Amino acid sequence: MGLKDVLGTKLLIADGAMGTMLYQYGIDRSQEELNLSHPEAILAIHQAYIEAGADIIQTNTYGANYLKLARYGLEEQVQRINAAAVAIARQAAEGSETYVIGTIGGIRGAIDAKINEPSMTDIVRGFKEQLYSLLLAQVDGLLLETYYDLEELKTVLAIAREATDLPIMTNVTLHEVGYLQNGQSLASALGELADLGADVVGINCHLGPHFVAKSFQSVPILDKVVLSAFPNASFPALEDGKIVYENAADYFKGFGELFRQEGIGVIGGCCGTTPEHIAAYRKGLKDIQLINNKNVIPLAEVALKRNSQRQHPRLIDKLQKNYTVIVELAPPRTLDTTSFFKGAERLKEVGVDAITLSDNSLASARVSNLALAAILKYEYDLQPLVHLTTRDHNLIGLNSQIMGLHKLGIHDVLAVTGDPAKVGDFPGASSVYDINSFELIKLFKKFNEGMSYTGKNMGEKADFQVGSALNLNIPRLERAGRLLKKKQQAGADFFITQPIFDGDKVETLKEVMKASEISIPVFIGVIPLVSSRNAEFLHNEVPGIVLTDETRRRMKEAEIRGNEAEVGIEIAKELIDRICREFTGIYLMTPFMKYELTAELTAYVKEKNKQQQQAQ
Known part of the structure; x- marks a missing residue:
């Protein structure tokens, strides 16, 4: 049976983090390039997740697109790196009933904060190249994950849906329980993704299992769409310059069943999770049958009101x-x-x-x-x-x-x-x-x-x-x-x-x-200006201030x-x-706290107001 036939019939367990397992190779290199230089390491990680009970494994292709590979001078290796990743995952899954899905990560970060963030045109161009590379390599499905920007995810989902009938999984990333960074509720966002043709909709990254579970309390079970949860192991800590995740794998044992009770049909892990976390999911499950009904707890609707108390008129x-x-x-x-x-x-x-x-x-x-x-x-x-x-x-x-x-x-x-x-x-x-x-x-x-x-x-x-x-x-x-x-x-x-x-x-x-x-x-x-020396200092040493030659001459003569x-x-x-x-x-601007100078100039401007009012 294909992945599309299985989705929604029982709970499926996906793998956990790839990057966490590859941390030993350093953080200043492309982890996707390891598909070419260290295929044995990637193969071993896939095999470890399959042995832990994963029904689905992800290709090591999260950042295998033109834009991200260009940081390492690998932008011409997109097709080769993606093809190698699929081949390695296929080798690991051989002889098992494990499905291989091609992973494509989001580009736009939190709040679009970075100055040189790529345009949507560049994102789409890079996405298409990676998408077709994965499809040509014959994956069982696609996973679009770690999307902070819903518009980016909706854009690339539409492209992927038009290109293939394979199942497509889409995961948004939250900062706050139940809300995307644009303020939209999780339930609303997942509904939009379902309408655009996603087969699986859910959350991955940033939040640990506790807050991911709380986020799903407000999400109803959706028709013809499966919910997914891929939490981080915990909030990260920094030790000796390295990011570490401190939760013991056994902590995940209770969350497999908790996620199932929230109507989730695919569970996996993100940053900090290991094969031990995935094995803990499997051990903690009471059943793999999906539930059809749940109690939805609405997100608190807090009245937004403007603070109307002001002591002064607004400047504008x-x-x-x-x-x-x-x-x-x-x-x-x-x-x-x-x-x-x-x-x-x-x-x-x-x-x-x-x-x-x-x-x-x-x-x-x-x-x-x-x-x-x-x-x-x-x-x-x-x-x-x-x-x-x-x-x-x-x-x-x-x-x-x-x-x-x-x-x-x-x-x-x-x-x-x-x-x-x-x-x-x-x-x-x-x-x-x-x-x-x-x-x-x-x-x-x-x-x-x-x-x-x-x-x-x-x-x-x-x-x-x-x-x-x-x-x-x-x-x-x-x-x-x-x-x-x-x-x-x-x-x-x-x-x-x-x-x-x-x-x-x-x-x-x-x-x-x-x-x-x-x-x-x-x-x-x-x-x-308070002196000729002050004028020369401002002109010659303070960035952004330029005095005219005439001004400097007048101040020089005044000095004399x-x-x-x-x-x-x-x-x-x-x-x-x-x-x-x-x-x-x-x-x-008040020079050297000589406020009498700016007080005199303020009074000069206020006199102009009086004269203007009298003239009217």
Whole structure:
């Protein structure tokens, strides 16, 4: 009988991890290439799983596609590696009733976070090449596994279904119990895969057996489709630089029967599982007959509600009505915050619209901007705008920070990459960069939908307005339209620019935004110069800041006359005048905590508002 004839008539046990068993060969090489260089090792693993009681074994082809093999210079060996894998599995299964299925792994990772992730066109091209290689080698079926991205899985499933009548097994991968990372329920996703022609639908990887079983509690038994479960052995741990899975194989003994009671018809293992785990499944089963009815426990439906409590009008709302000023006060490098809060009080007196707080600017450790923001909001009644860098926080930390911002009622943020750690004052510190600034914007927006990075229902919808950094001092600013469009499409609600010293940049930016159909508001940066030396330092040593020759000349002459601060304010006011002709957002940076300078410029802008209102 063929695999298609057997599916759904009894519970089938599949094998466990191949990669775990091949760990001894190193993690810096293609494990699929071992089909050619170490076929005896692959054969022995298959045989061990068959002896443990596996009815189904997978070919060692999870990453045997063009895109993944190209990492090792093996992109021209796709057909050869896949054919060898099937031949080895066939040799192992000879004389038994074991079925051989060709495995194809997902490409897109969690949340599409990687910068150089391939396009769907490239994914499809690579998938087809591997698919036809496996079909030509005559597998008994196909297994599409470890798909975080449901759209990718649906796309390749449709291609495979059109190409063959062989049974196709499809496994999604979850971060959270019962939910995909896009927030869709597992039951809904598996239903879609069934409708597209999958013969087996289920879960593999990331979660251990406990949470896989809990996920299936919300999944009904589906007509004409078999459910599958391929859990990891456990959550992984790191020991001496190596990933290990600590659960003893006997732990799996109870889960074979538990999975059967959830209506699952194919059970196997993923990362960390061994032949001992598969043997434990077999020992723990009370029966191999499939059940037809089960109690479905609905996923908790938590009402998502917006946090409507705000103490301040939103910045974007202000920008639509008046000239709006945000002022950056750098968090202190020491625990003495006296000057910082004096500056905040002074800026409040002159009517600043928000205080922006950098996240360890120039990669130097400073007092937590989240802590300062909370104090400004609740003790000084000032609106904070908090910067969040991808440099200092991994994905766990970013999610935690975003949740903290939401619960503090701080909803205006700037998503930035951050200066590299090596420019800071902590030798040996490393930059994280789990995601880039575009993906951080998307992450904030995901929280606005009530979902975390992993797709978990957060119980509330956040209400973040997210800014994106913009450098106007780049060569050929007139060509920046594509970058602006990309940031707007990522979800940016406003731009904050580096300080400018060339007023012509304002008109150029306006033209670029109009040509590129950019509609979101902009805060244009201005920093008052305090001396000629300060001007030369900014121009020559600070990335992203460029002074005009005219500005540097004026500051040099002011140094000779002894009125540098006055000329610095004069230049800043001239720039503000140019900005206010085209935009309503001003972003002032406070040099060396000289907050009286930014207070004077804030008052200058507020006077413009009064004059405008009187004129109307």
